[in-house]
Amino acid sequence: MALFVLVLVLAVSYFNSLRVYFDQERQIVQTRAEVAERTQAISDLETELQRWQDPAYVKAQARSRLGWVMPGEVGYRVIGPDGKPIDTSVQIEQSGSVPPGEEAPTWYESLWGSVETADDPKAK
Numbered sequence: 001m002a003l004f005v006l007v008l009v010l011a012v013s014y015f016n017s018l019r020v021y022f023d024q025e026r027q028i029v030q031t032r033a034e035v036a037e038r039t040q041a042i043s044d045l046e047t048e049l050q051r052w053q054d055p056a057y058v059k060a061q062a063r064s065r066l067g068w069v070m071p072g073e074v075g076y077r078v079i080g081p082d083g084k085p086i087d088t089s090v091q092i093e094q095s096g097s098v099p100p101g102e103e104a105p106t107w108y109e110s111l112w113g114s115v116e117t118a119d120d121p122k123a124k
C-alpha cells in the first residue's frame with residue numbers, strides 16, 4: 001500500500017512538472033512568434049523611412065495626398081453635388097459575381113470563348 005501511495009505521489013509530482021514544462025514551451029513559441037512579427041514590422045517601418053528620404057517619393061506623396069502641383073502646372077479638383085471633392089483614387093470593381101457552387105472561368109477559357117464567339121457571329 002505504501003509503495004502504491006509513493007508511486008501516486010511521484011506521478012502527481014511529475015505530472016505537475018510536465019504541465020509547467022509544456023506551458024513554458026507554449027509561451028516560448030508565442031514569444032518567438034511575437035518577436036518575428038515585430039521584427040517584420042520594424043523592417044517595414046525602416047523601408048518606409050528610407051522611402052521618405054527620397055525627394056521624388058516626398059514629391060509624389062505631396063502631389064497625391066495634398067493635391068500640390070508644380071510651378072507652371074494647373075491643378076483641378078472635381079467637386080461633387082455635396083460640395084466635397086470627389087475621390088480621385090482608382091477603384092476596380094468586379095463586374096459580376098460567380099453564383100455559389102460555380103467557379104469563375106480561367107483566363108484561357110475566357111479567351112477561347114471570345115475566339116468561339118468571333119468565329120460564329122450573330123446574323124443581323
